[in-house]
Amino acid sequence: MRVFSACMKIMKRRKLTMMVYFIVFAVLLLSMMFTGDSSMYGDFTAKKPKYTLINRDGSSAAADGLALVLEEMGTFVELEDSKEAMMDAGFYGAVDCIFVIPKGYGECLREGKDAALEMWQWPSSTTGYYLRSAAEQYLSLMRMYQTTGKMSEEETAEAAVASMERKTEVTVRKYMDGAAVGENIRLFQRFLPYILLLECISGVGIVFTVFRKTEIRMRNLCSPVKPTVFAMGKLLYALVVGIGVWILLHLMGGAATINDIQELDFRVLLLYLGNSLAVLAVAISVALLCSAFISNENVLHFATNIVALAMSFLSGVFVPLEMMGEGILKVSKLIPIYWYEQNEGRISSMTGFQWENLKPVYEGILIQAGFAAALFCIYLVVNKYQQQAEESFGTVKTEIEQ
């Protein structure tokens, strides 16, 4: 317990720094929850994208019909017909997409010649893509009506708009009691590993860098404490920090999503907690392993960011796994957070609690626990080597020599 007590003493002396870390990372998690990429989970057709329609061809039935279709799906933003105005609107996000009806468009359309609208959209904007496909469909239907040769432009536009109003009936199936998992709960769960890694590596590292100071290290090396006892003391401290952070983050997340949680099946909630406890074990092991190599606080900040960002990027925390290529997914499977994210998806779309539903979730949790155990074993080996190896003195200089 001596090592653990020493860790707690150091932590108390650095409580302000640790509080700053906790508050900042908690704010980061909340920001991610409320500004994250909700289109991954929500129905983006329900949102109204902002668009501009610039008509350089004068009034025509086709253009009026297009305006009608777009108006139903998005919010019109008036914009001056100049390149600068369009560039600025696009750059500052005043619009999601800009449609331009070029001069002579109506005539080409009437004569059955190749006629194309021009469109700009914000890169990777799903809402922009949504409006684009609606406009394409409208123009395609107009062209179909036009092939009869018996309808006026007004009639074709009117008929195309009427056809566009036909929609598929969608039924959302519910397989168990309780509401579907809310968007904010999913975003909280998705970003949680990144924040846990940041909190654990910082919280553990900030205390353990003190043990890496030359004079303290030399003092510890000549104490009659076994490397394993040292490691266990540190593990205990890391557990206290990790579990503390885990509880506080969940209380915060719970408060932010209280309405959604109340409607959720409590078994789903338990699975989420089990999954996040498994990823907490991974975060603690990673933090312990990192602390064995980090010698000062400035390096700690860089290392924390590299480890947390790298693991999160590769595991689908920021870029959804569905969008990743096969090659990168093979690498992702070697990272424990990948299995956490997979589990998050499974739990969120859980349809029952039979063995076949639960088995993959339990497997995912066990894989994470396996990774955590393996990383902890590596930490024990590194720790033992650092405590015993004569080489460790090779680069040590006392403060006077420095």
Add this chain to the structure above:
Amino acid sequence: MFWNIYRKYILRSVRSKDMIGWTLLFPILLSTLFYFTLQSVEEDMTFHSIPTAVVKDQPMEAEVYLVQMLEEVSAGDEAMLDIFWVSEEKEADALLETGEVQGYISVEKNEPRLFVKENGIYQTILKNLLDRYIQIKDTIVTIAKKDPVTALKLSGMTAGINGETFDFEEEFIRDLNLTGRKPSATVTYYYALLAMICLYGGFHGLVVVENLQANLSPQGARNTLSPGSRWKLFCASYLGAVTVQFVCVAVSFFYMLLVLKVSFGTSIGAALGTILAGSMTGIAFGSVIALPSKWKGGLKSGVLVGISMLCCFFAGLMVDGISYAVEQNMPVLAMVNPAARIADAFYCLYYYDGYASYFKNIGILLGMTAVFGGICVMATRRVQYESI
């Protein structure tokens, strides 16, 4: 004296191998990681096939064109759908329940119906596909009432009756390029990473101010005793810090430009100007955080890292599109976020042909630097210590 302190600061920084090493290693490692992850995202943006169940019962078989369309979109290596043909709705429902499919399609009263268990991208794509089918079918039925021959020709879109088919692949919309370069969502990750490195220059700022405060470091005590004016000491160290930081960030920049082939527009000089302005702002920002003399080093580093991370998150380092959302909903916050200004300055060079917006961002960065620097000079001048 000025150049002596300037030279000494650079020497001191170069000797701090940990800091220099990590400042160089951090962006190189992360940008390489971005490169591999984002490259695969861009290549695979066509998405994977969507597992979908189709109930092939009597009503479905009656909808010949729907079946044909589904067969077409599920054929080939780059199929949109991965279809599980089942004979009963119960089977499809079981597949949906176990999560093996994203949705299932059945036909009721001559109309396709979609069953899903949640909302999402895949489900929306399935709905759009069926909407398209229903709308085309409605169009053909409407035309058939007026012109059965044309309707027959149109309905031969997949069967190819008489070889006359309607061209559904006709291009109705062309991309409008507002600038010479194609808009890119992935470059912003690299720009935000460079912004983060610039802000991490704040660590130099902490050292610069600590070296001026007698109660915080032995160098501070020595400098306080020297006859040099405080603002000159500050400026010399600050300039030394900017030099070191600029070189480190420039190395990362050239790595991204030459090795990873990240586009920074056509003006390399202007991009280096952004790095210089960003480094100046980052160091000045760190200097301000270092001012409270009662705060310990760890606390100052924590505050610096915390604020930098928040700024970089809102500049789009972690999630694509955040800077765009902040710009729309909280324009003032976006304006005073140095990371967003640095990333935006890079993006202006990439996106705009002219330099007006670029200079606006650089102007804001230099303004912030002047404010931070002014606060530092005002706060450190004429400080005397009764006891240390």
